Amino acid sequence: RKEVEQDPGPFNVPEGATVAFNCTYSNSASQSFFWYRQDCRKEPKLLMSVYSSGNEDGRFTAQLNRASQYISLLIRDSKLSDSATYLCVVNLRNYGQNFVFGPGTRLSVLP
């Protein structure tokens, strides 16, 4: 089993749609969690950290369920500019880092 798994995608949605990405991780000792976005042929960029209580940043909402080892990202009112690959990232360490990346889910927002 892979350490971090994501919806295989791709997701093709119309502008204005709400889209949800799911991610599961296998290591229960994982300490911190992130969503990155990666545009085609570009570097990954941090979208948001994921807090235990869940957090929101504008149209983006992230949730964490430690018991189920599950992370989600919800994008509301999707824009054409949201088209990208979304990477779920887990840090296995509390002090220090050992980042494990999921394979990513590609999103295409269509006009």
Place this chain on the structure above:
Amino acid sequence: NAGVTQTPKFQVLKTGQSMTLQCAQDMNHEYMSWYRQDPGMGLRLIHYSVGAGITDQGEVPNGYNVSRSTTEDFPLRLLSAAPSQTSVYFCASSYKASGGRGYEQYFGPGTRLTVT
């Protein structure tokens, strides 16, 4: 503030050649890492450094060497290039963010390497 810079952007090598991928950051981050990204796979950690003079292996270290003589620079050396090392290589630096956010990583633009 340039962030994380990488050179070259593109490189073609023949099997058996060696080369060094350069990475520099100007954010005074303690951590630096090298990843490779292959189609259909997540980024995989090659080597990382927790500070000047300290390096360690990641998930896929074979065929690569690193050193970290300064906080700013973290070069990746390919000792004898093989076609299996054809990939996109990303360097990243990271720091511990405040407010319980954990370590946040910032990536360079990547080097696209082809080994023939």
